[in-house]
Amino acid sequence: MNSKAIFLAGAAAIFVLSLLQTPVHAQAAASPNEVISSTSAKFIAAGVVFALAAVGAGYGVGHAGAAAMAALAERPEVRSMALIITALAEAIAIYGLVMAIIILGTAST
16 A cells, blocks of 8 residues: 555545635634634644544455455455455545534534
8 A cells, every 4th residue: 555645635635625614704713822623623633533543444355355355356245245345445434424414513503
């Protein structure tokens, strides 16, 4: 697994999600001492959540897929079990996407 590609994908997700808040919430911070607004922090948190979930899913699918291919080479009748295990690893990314949507849903409040 290429660690540079994983890092760049995570950084891009965080960057894009933090930029999305700019046109919607262009007002100034509540106090002059406030470095980052809570809305910006929520957007960064959503980006981090999705990036980490995508990295975890990629790691899980990579290892489960490799093991599934090895098992299929030896015993072709385990095809459905291998598919289920790979799908369970992919569900991690779906959970991360749902959590990011929940965080983004509360960002406007």
